Amino acid sequence: MTVSLLTLLFSNNITAQKPPVLSNLKVGDTVPDVEILNIHNYKSNSAKLSDFRGKLLIIDFWGTWCASCVSMIPEMEKLQKQFNGKVQFLPVTGQKAEVVLPFLEKLGRQNGSNFKFPEVVQDTILFNMFPHNLYPHYVWISPAGKVLAITGYDEINSKSISRVLDNNVKELEQKSDYRQFDYDLANPLVELLYGAPKNITLSQKRYSFFSNYVPGLPAGYHLENNDSLRLNDWRITCTNMSPFWLFRLAYGGSHYIPNACIDIKVRDTVKVRDTKAIFGKRWLEHYTYCYELSLPSELKQEAWEIMQKDLEYNLPDLNASIGKQQRLCYVLVRTSQKDKIVSKGGTPIADMNEFGYKLGNVKLKRLLSDLNFWYYDISPYCLIDETGYSLPADLVLNGNISDMDHLNKELNKYDLKFIKKEAEVMVLTISEKNKSMAN
CATH class of the missing domain: 3.40.30.10 (Glutaredoxin)
Structure with a gap:
């Protein structure tokens, strides 16, 4: 089924009201001797x-x-x-x-x-x-x-x-910390920024919205089913995200694409992705965007394809595609047929912190997803599962599990191990359109 969407496009002279900068003591003030x-x-x-x-x-x-x-x-x-x-x-x-x-x-x-x-x-x-x-x-x-x-x-x-x-403070980049909007995710982002559009009834449940950086909104995304009387929709809301993360979400959907499975073929990568070296206010203002897509719940399976098309329209200089490629990976395998991870039941838990990881009554795919996202996203190798284990599992991994040698020592308790080998994985490619295409 093809969904007809009304895409809300706003001209450069229409902007959300800039929230006030938090300012009590400021640069140049003398600090009280509290x-x-x-x-x-x-x-x-x-x-x-x-x-x-x-x-x-x-x-x-x-x-x-x-x-x-x-x-x-x-x-x-x-x-x-x-x-x-x-x-x-x-x-x-x-x-x-x-x-x-x-x-x-x-x-x-x-x-x-x-x-x-x-x-x-x-x-x-x-x-x-x-x-x-x-x-x-x-x-x-x-x-x-x-x-x-x-x-x-x-x-x-x-x-x-x-x-x-040496009394040279001028070259330091000052941090502008904007007061965040009082933003309830149950409400449409477009209403927060611009009020209810006159030319669209949000109860129609079908719309998409794209804008530049909005001060005061945190960077990130949220997926929500809203079953209130006001709206009965399935909604994707993205705030102040780079093209890298927008494409990653649109082409990965509920499946997280590891960094090692993303190819960026763009001359100026600053326009696409954020790094510690460039992450600052000027970069945010130029290269991050907000996006929202709302659909009736029964059409949510089509959301990711629609988001892909919306990004193609709103980011006309960039191409994105996804397909299978052979990559060197860390592959999780079982080292014996003895089942040492079968769950004893209880409340499902997947808990991580600086000192380890605990999985309880949850399938192994959650472990792989968390390892890829939280611990190995900067690794040149993505982590995939070839154990064939489909039951809920219990395991506790202590210590620095961002170190593969240490992680394998912990996994050894459960007769599991990551081995490095070639495997077929889905790879997202972000590239530039040529000038003739962009025009």
Whole structure:
């Protein structure tokens, strides 16, 4: 069945209202000498900000659930040692000590280190002085107590710190942290941004919407069945996503396409995908997009094909296609016929963190999906399953399972193993259209 869609196209002079920038203390302000409570790894359980005067103070707002924040902890330790006596990092979180301190202890053991930053937990004081939405969030304070910069993690490196110590702050990219929309995913994104369109009745349940970057919306996507009286639809909502992720979703659907199974044949890859080196406000504004597709629930099987066609129309300089190719992969196999993973039942669970993974009463395909997404997405080899095991499984994998040797040691307990070999996999190719096609 072919679905007739009304695609909402908005001209460049129609934009959503820009939400206000969160600003309490800003660059150039002198920081009040407030008392900070709940400090650990310090000479006392409280301090004043003036206690850190004489050094470049970098306040690190973070959370244990933020992968980027956690990855920066060892880097901050190296930088503090490198600039010994000149720089002080001060991690700050709103989480409780009983969550944060054991987490840091485990992370230290895993990295062969002993992180001894003064650690502020359960904070409200500094959060109120420097409100923000996106993590990680860094506030740079001069030895004299003035706010020098507010940045993301890209600027936390030796080159930037050296510049600031040499009184050259101008080259740092400041972080604009926009107040997020009060956005209920049960409501259409198009209504949030523009109000209900006059030329379409959303109760018709069929529409698609495409726009440029919208400040205040988080990057990501959401799939929703909405069975309310107002709408009875199946909806895909994507906010501030790069073409790389939009195509990945459109061609993968419910099946996650590993990074190793994506070929980008574009001269300027900056236009297609995000990397740590280029992920910043200017890049977001130029190369990320919002997309929404709504269909009656009975037509949701056609959604991915429709999304593909919408992207082809709205991103006219790019091509995307998917097909089978032979690739070198990590293939999960059984090393015996003894069943050591059959589930004992119970509530289904697939839980992961920095210290391991637990699967309970869930099929192995979930393990492969999570490993590909969370642990091996930057690997040159995708992970696939050739065990032939179709029953729900129970297993616990401890330690650093992002290391294949260690992962195999853990899997050995269950007579499972990843082996490297050629296998046929689905590969997504993103390429440029030639000028004649683009025109």
